[in-house]
Amino acid sequence: MKRLPFSPWHLVLAPLGLLFALPLVWLLVSSVMSNAEINRFPPALIPSGLKLDGYRFVLGNALFPRWFLNSFIVSAVAVTANLVLGSLGGYAFARMRFAGSKVLLGLMLATMVIPFQLTMIPTFLVMKQLGLIDTLGALIIPSLVTPFSVFLFRQFFVSLPRELEEAAWLDGCGRLRILVSVVLPLAKPALSTVAVLTFLSTWNDLTWPLIAINHDTNYTLQLGLTTFQGQHHTQWAAVMAGNVITVLPVLLGFLLAQKAFIRSLASSGLKG
Amino acid sequence: MASVVGTFTVDPRARRAAKRRTRNEGATAWAFVSPSVLIILGLSVVPVLWSLLLSFQSNDLVSPSEWVGLANYKALAADPAFGAAVEHTLIYTALYVPLSVVGGLAIALMLDRRIRFIGLYRTLVFVPFVVSAAAQGVLFSFVLDPEFGAANSLLHKLGLPAQGFFSDPGQALYLLVGISLWSGTGFCVIVYLAGLQGVPAELVEAARIDGAGRIGVLRHVVLPTLAPVTIFLVLFQTIIALQVFDLVFVTTKGGPLGSTTVIVYFIWEKAFKTFTAGYSAAAAYALAVALLVIGLTLQFYRRRAAR
Numbered sequence: 001m002k003r004l005p006f007s008p009w010h011l012v013l014a015p016l017g018l019l020f021a022l023p024l025v026w027l028l029v030s031s032v033m034s035n036a037e038i039n040r041f042p043p044a045l046i047p048s049g050l051k052l053d054g055y056r057f058v059l060g061n062a063l064f065p066r067w068f069l070n071s072f073i074v075s076a077v078a079v080t081a082n083l084v085l086g087s088l089g090g091y092a093f094a095r096m097r098f099a100g101s102k103v104l105l106g107l108m109l110a111t112m113v114i115p116f117q118l119t120m121i122p123t124f125l126v127m128k129q130l131g132l133i134d135t136l137g138a139l140i141i142p143s144l145v146t147p148f149s150v151f152l153f154r155q156f157f158v159s160l161p162r163e164l165e166e167a168a169w170l171d172g173c174g175r176l177r178i179l180v181s182v183v184l185p186l187a188k189p190a191l192s193t194v195a196v197l198t199f200l201s202t203w204n205d206l207t208w209p210l211i212a213i214n215h216d217t218n219y220t221l222q223l224g225l226t227t228f229q230g231q232h233h234t235q236w237a238a239v240m241a242g243n244v245i246t247v248l249p250v251l252l253g254f255l256l257a258q259k260a261f262i263r264s265l266a267s268s269g270l271k272g
Numbered sequence: 273m274a275s276v277v278g279t280f281t282v283d284p285r286a287r288r289a290a291k292r293r294t295r296n297e298g299a300t301a302w303a304f305v306s307p308s309v310l311i312i313l314g315l316s317v318v319p320v321l322w323s324l325l326l327s328f329q330s331n332d333l334v335s336p337s338e339w340v341g342l343a344n345y346k347a348l349a350a351d352p353a354f355g356a357a358v359e360h361t362l363i364y365t366a367l368y369v370p371l372s373v374v375g376g377l378a379i380a381l382m383l384d385r386r387i388r389f390i391g392l393y394r395t396l397v398f399v400p401f402v403v404s405a406a407a408q409g410v411l412f413s414f415v416l417d418p419e420f421g422a423a424n425s426l427l428h429k430l431g432l433p434a435q436g437f438f439s440d441p442g443q444a445l446y447l448l449v450g451i452s453l454w455s456g457t458g459f460c461v462i463v464y465l466a467g468l469q470g471v472p473a474e475l476v477e478a479a480r481i482d483g484a485g486r487i488g489v490l491r492h493v494v495l496p497t498l499a500p501v502t503i504f505l506v507l508f509q510t511i512i513a514l515q516v517f518d519l520v521f522v523t524t525k526g527g528p529l530g531s532t533t534v535i536v537y538f539i540w541e542k543a544f545k546t547f548t549a550g551y552s553a554a555a556a557y558a559l560a561v562a563l564l565v566i567g568l569t570l571q572f573y574r575r576r577a578a579r
Contacts, residue, residue, distance in 0.1 A: 007387040017396035089308035098301035111316040122319035204404035222406040266466035
């Protein structure tokens with residue numbers, strides 16, 4: 001590749017990039033400070049060395065590992081379920097003729113405009129009736145499949161040429177077999193978009209866990225971090241270490257699959 | 273069976289059999305969609321109607337509810353706390369939406385060029401978007417901590433007076449706007465960058481030949497092409513802003529002195545703190561209707577802009 005000439009735009013873009021990066025850099029830096037350094041006034045801006053006290057406290061005494069596991073379980077089940085149920089539903093709406101399919105699809109689409117605040121109290125009451133309040137089940141069930149996942153798969157499947165499926169269909173393959181071995185291998189963009197958006201929204205959610213969970217052993221990371229800050233607001237190094245642990249999976253996922261993240265989010269904007 | 277993938281030699285019997293299967297696959301289709309239908313409609317349509325019912329009742333989430341007619345809505349209209357929540361939400365929205373959309377456009381235009389490190393710049397601008405509101409709130413509670421925070425430390429070094437930040441009722445709401453801009457502008461940038469790929473190069477070229485300068489090309493070619501994207505972003509950001517909650521909950525809990533109580537915080541408080549679920553449902557309905565009206569209006573403009 002040809003070396004690009006120096007552009008004056010760097011003089012604007014470098015400070016701008018720094019501005020966006022700075023809070024996260026500060027998050028990392030303060031998580032390896034000692035409490036003595038932080039509690040000084042004015043606090044140190046550059047740590048004297050790498051202190052892992054915060055991490056030791058968070059991983060030793062606190063419930064962080066448990067919360068991490070809870071968040072992981074909820075997100076993993078939600079992502080898997082959205083891929084399975086979303087592609088099944090999306091495929092039926094895209095390719096199969098059945099009574100009521102148009103009405104049903106319209107209804108599903110219409111539910112996308114319902115704000116969460118409108119459904120949260122009744123959903124809480126339903127979960128209470130089912131005896132699921134204060135369990136991970138209450139977090140998992142509402143996130144098993146979203147209308148967005150179904151609709152995204154449907155749109156993608158509609159755009160695929162029918163010929164490949166028809167050949168398999170004439171060979172006597174069932175619909176499930178066609179979906180799994182013909183359609184889904186072609187649907188990587190749709191699969192990754194649904195996976196990315198589902199993971200982001202379940203991992204980062206705070207409102208619903210706040211409503212549905214009571215005991216600290218059942219907290220997710222977001223809820224745990226929030227409560228932990230309230231209880232240990234003088235131990236900022238530990239709070240920041242916990243914060244790093246909360247943010248890290250999303251950040252790593254983003255950096256490793258940046259293209260998929262950006263394409264997913266940009267496409268949600270351009271088509272949505 | 274005589275069919276081979278990729279050729280047209282299909283046994284007519286197989287074709288007829290396949291046709292018959294197409295007609296009789298209603299049961300399979302229902303098996304495919306029923307889990308989604310059950311979960312999505314069950315946890316949306318049913319709760320929406322239930323909420324409507326609740327909004328006409330007095331309900332504490334435990335004992336049987338009592339029918340009160342429009343009393344909740346009347347009380348809501350007269351409640352100064354709800355009025356204040358609406359006002360705070362509108363201030364937050366009126367600042368966040370234009371600043372994030374215009375800022376996003378400006379940054380996208382700067383990033384839409386082939387220079388070194390451009391990928392890095394894009395990553396840096398976008399990365400705060402994936403950070404959860406809870407993590408943002410905890411991080412900025414620390415940075416803006418009046419005693420131990422880096423912000424006051426920096427002000428001290430510059431010889432400026434220390435600030436109260438989240439403990440100052442005159443600052444808290446604006447700080448929330450600032451934090452949301454830090455994390456939310458990147459989304460607008462990404463969507464605009466994708467939109468800029470759709471600006472036809474021939475059109476830009478033609479405008480240049482006709483003597484249009486950079487500003488002229490921007491005004492007469494780029495911005496009109498981006499109009500549908502802009503309307504989408506205004507709609508999306510408005511809906512997000514009117515529903516702001518997580519960040520408020522983590523940083524200020526509506527304080528100090530109620531200066532950051534936004535609508536959704538009000539709704540949450542009424543339902544799960546003071547256990548007046550009927551009242552909360554009425555407030556949620558008021559918000560939902562407002563969102564719907566805004567959504568339909570902007571959708572209308574978007575259709576028009578797309579033509």
